[in-house]
Amino acid sequence: MSDHPAMRxxxxxxxxxxxxxxxxQTTPVADYAAMLTAFAxxxxxxxxxxxxxxxxxxDKATPGIxxxxxxxxxxxxxxxxxxxxxxxxxxxxxxxxxxxxxxAAPAASAVEKxxxxxxLDLLHLPAASSVGFVTGxxxxxxxxxxxxxxxxxxxxxxxxxxxxxxxAPPVEVVIGADAHATVYSGLKYLGLGAKRVKIVExxxxxxxxxxxxxxxxxxxxxxxxxxxxxxxxNTGACDRFAEIAPIAKQAGAWLHVDGAFGLxxxxxxxxxxxxxGVEAADSWATDGHKWLQTPYDCGFAIVRDxxxxxxxxxxxASYLPPAEGAxxxxxxxxxxxxxxxxxxxxxAMIRQLGREGIAHMVECHSEIARHMGERLADEAGIELVAPxxxxxxxxxxxxxxxxxxxxxxxxxxxxxxxxGSAQWRGQWVMRVSVTSIATTMAEADVTVDxxxxxxxxxxx
Ligand SMILES: Cc1ncc(COP(=O)(O)O)c(C=O)c1O
Numbered sequence: 001m002s003d004h005p006a007m008r009x010x011x012x013x014x015x016x017x018x019x020x021x022x023x024x025q026t027t028p029v030a031d032y033a034a035m036l037t038a039f040a041x042x043x044x045x046x047x048x049x050x051x052x053x054x055x056x057x058x059d060k061a062t063p064g065i066x067x068x069x070x071x072x073x074x075x076x077x078x079x080x081x082x083x084x085x086x087x088x089x090x091x092x093x094x095x096x097x098x099x100x101x102x103x104a105a106p107a108a109s110a111v112e113k114x115x116x117x118x119x120l121d122l123l124h125l126p127a128a129s130s131v132g133f134v135t136g137x138x139x140x141x142x143x144x145x146x147x148x149x150x151x152x153x154x155x156x157x158x159x160x161x162x163x164x165x166x167x168a169p170p171v172e173v174v175i176g177a178d179a180h181a182t183v184y185s186g187l188k189y190l191g192l193g194a195k196r197v198k199i200v201e202x203x204x205x206x207x208x209x210x211x212x213x214x215x216x217x218x219x220x221x222x223x224x225x226x227x228x229x230x231x232x233x234n235t236g237a238c239d240r241f242a243e244i245a246p247i248a249k250q251a252g253a254w255l256h257v258d259g260a261f262g263l264x265x266x267x268x269x270x271x272x273x274x275x276x277g278v279e280a281a282d283s284w285a286t287d288g289h290k291w292l293q294t295p296y297d298c299g300f301a302i303v304r305d306x307x308x309x310x311x312x313x314x315x316x317a318s319y320l321p322p323a324e325g326a327x328x329x330x331x332x333x334x335x336x337x338x339x340x341x342x343x344x345x346x347x348a349m350i351r352q353l354g355r356e357g358i359a360h361m362v363e364c365h366s367e368i369a370r371h372m373g374e375r376l377a378d379e380a381g382i383e384l385v386a387p388x389x390x391x392x393x394x395x396x397x398x399x400x401x402x403x404x405x406x407x408x409x410x411x412x413x414x415x416x417x418x419x420g421s422a423q424w425r426g427q428w429v430m431r432v433s434v435t436s437i438a439t440t441m442a443e444a445d446v447t448v449d450x451x452x453x454x455x456x457x458x459x460x
Contacts (some may be wrong), residue, residue, distance in 0.1 A: 124174030231262015
């Protein structure tokens with residue numbers, strides 16, 4: 001029997017990569033064009049030796065691998081792909097389980113059920129909620145909104161799964177002005193229309209203004225889906241759920257929360273005040289691959305009304321053995337039938353960190369973000385754009401788009417740390433995301449020194 005040298009090579013290379021990551025440069029990496037040149041070529045006419053193929057893959061890809069699992073990576077909102085989650089993910093691939101069916105994959109289905117219960121417990125959400133294991137918050141938002149659409153139309157006497165959207169009672173969608181772009185994707189996929197929304201004004205941190213939420217909801221006439229947010233991508237701000245959830249309930253609206261990273265504040269006794277009242281919503285989208293540190297891809301679509309969730313997503317066919325009795329059918333909560341068994345890595349990461357470890361990480365990251373923001377704002381010409389509430393924050397340099405973008409470029413070129421840019425209220429900012437378990441206060445200080453140094457050179 002083969003001992004699979006290709007698998008051994010891949011494991012050795014992966015272990016070596018993660019061993020050396022702390023000292024790896026954050027940028028520059030070979031760019032997309034260079035990578036295309038490295039990989040391009042005609043379709044191979046014949047197969048090859050597995051070990052040689054993997055050696056070639058490592059050789060070609062390595063220059064273009066961004067060190068996003070390193071300790072000084074603050075771009076986008078990217079978790080660490082924790083080694084324990086990665087190891088579980090290797091096994092997921094090696095076992096080759098199809099996560100969609102509990103007869104085909106009993107272990108995968110059971111671990112998903114247990115991980116789902118653990119998630120609800122950690123996030124303090126209603127224990128009877130259903131959880132779909134999806135690729136990320138984008139699809140989680142879509143799935144939750146599909147359940148919302150199903151239920152709100154059912155209440156209006158319309159079976160959207162059977163009869164579609166043509167002729168359906170119009171569903172109104174109410175959404176905060178600083179919602180994430182991917183929520184609009186969900187609305188697009190569902191025929192609810194990305195432009196057919198009623199916008200609620202937000203404050204300087206991107207949080208919906210409760211009074212305006214109430215005003216907009218009162219002006220709605222048909223079935224309403226209201227979309228709130230735990231963790232604005234630029235500011236980390238969470239809507240005030242204790243204020244808005246009762247307003248949504250009073251209006252008979254379905255309240256959905258996009259909590260891609262911010263919902264994890266619920267797991268920390270110190271930070272849970274930021275999401276107080278969120279458990280009163282009807283559905284929640286969050287990610288594993290951000291603050292839970294699972295490898296990509298991993299997200300969770302959580303719905304209070306499990307029946308509405310199943311109505312929107314369940315798949316049945318004569319050749320698929322159905323779940324019986326109290327069994328949980330893993331494909332009933334996600335858009336795909338065949339899929340990756342994401343429960344293994346989720347279970348492994350919760351097992352790795354535990355309730356205390358997750359809370360500690362959320363608190364540390366928030367403290368690191370606050371410290372970085374304060375230190376940067378102490379430097380002449382650097383301005384904190386909004387108060388640091390959680391793990392995401394923005395700074396601006398010399399109150400100028402050009403100087404801000406030049407500083408971001410300089411930081412990236414210096415390659416001590418990676419931080420990206422974004423636009424906020426029409427102005428360019430440097431956006432810092434503290435989401436990786438590899439990041440420590442010491443690494444944050446090295447990063448702040450590098451940013452200040454870059455700014456001083458840009459400023460001249
Ligand atoms: C608030 C928010 N919602 C949704 C998403 C989309 O998540 P994903 O990229 O995991 O699909 C993100 C990604 O950063 C986010 O920050």
